[in-house]
Amino acid sequence: MDYRNILVHLDASKAMPQRIEAALQIAKRFDAHLTGLFNVYQPALEPLSMVTNPPEYRYASEKLRAEYQEAEASMFRKALAREGIEGDWRFSKLPPNLAMPRAARAADLVIAGQYDQDDPESFIADQFVENLILSCGRPVLLVPYAGSFPEIGGTVCVAWDGSREASRAVHDALPFLVRARKTIIFSINASGDIDGPRIDGGQIAAALARHGVKVVIEEIDGVRDIPNGSMLLSRTADFGADLIVMGCYGHSRWRELFLGGVTRAILNSMIVPVLMSH
Structure with missing residues (x-):
C-alpha cells in the first residue's frame, strides 16, 4: 500500500x-x-x-x-x-x-x-x-508551525499503548514505516496496564517486521511524575525521530470536542510532524 x-x-x-x-x-x-x-x-x-x-x-x-x-x-x-x-x-x-x-x-x-x-x-x-x-x-x-523538515519518516517513533486508535495509526502509517531506516515502538508503563492483557510492543513489532519494517522496541516503566505527552516528546528528541505516529483519543459531543491528555499535549507542543489517526 x-x-x-x-x-x-x-x-x-x-x-x-x-x-x-x-x-x-x-x-x-x-x-x-x-x-x-x-x-x-x-x-x-x-x-x-x-x-x-x-x-x-x-x-x-x-x-x-x-x-x-x-x-x-x-x-x-x-x-x-x-x-x-x-x-x-x-x-x-x-x-x-x-x-x-x-x-x-x-x-x-x-x-x-x-x-x-x-x-x-x-x-x-x-x-x-x-x-x-x-x-x-x-x-x-x-x-509544526515552527522549524523546517527536510526529511519526514526517516526515523519514526510510534506511540504504542495497544489501543484501537494506536493500531489504526500504525497501519495507516505503513507506507512511511516500510520506507523508514528505523521505527521505534515506544511504550510508557507497558507493564502497568490496568485494563488487562493487551497487544504489547513485541507483538506489534513482529507484525510490522513481516511487512519488512526495521523495528526496535523501547519500553519505559515506573513513570509517575512526568506527563506522558512530555515523555513522548522528550524521547522522540532522544531517538532523533523526524516523525511521530500515534492514535488520537477523543470524541465529539454537541459542538465541543474532548481529547485525551497526550493528544492535546502533542497538538500544542509538537516538535516534529505527527501522523494521527482516530
Missing part, C-alpha cells in the same frame, strides 16, 4: 511555505497526486456578527483573502511544476470544519498545519485540527 492521493490544506498562515514543501516531499516519495485545498476562516453572517464586523471590514477582509488565494494558487502550481508532481489546486468557501473533512475522505493521506496562536491567519475555525482528525476518517499528518 502507498499514498497515491494526498490532500494538503492551504491557508494564509506564515507556516504555509513549510507545509507545502513537506507535502511536495511526501508526494514525490510516493509518486502521489497532490491536491491543495485553499480553505480559510469564514466570518459568521449572524446579526451579532454584522454589528461587530461592519460591511467595510468584511469587504476588506474578503478582498485580502482573494489576494491570498490568487498568490497561493500561483505558488502551489509553480511548486508542482518545479518538482514534476502531478496535482491540482482547489478552493472552497464552505466552512472549514465541513469542507476539509468532506474533501479528506477521498484522500489516502491528509496534511494540515499546527495552530499558531501568534499568527491570526493560522486560525481556520474553532477546533479545526481536532475536528479534522476526529471526523475525516483518514490519517492526518500535522506539520
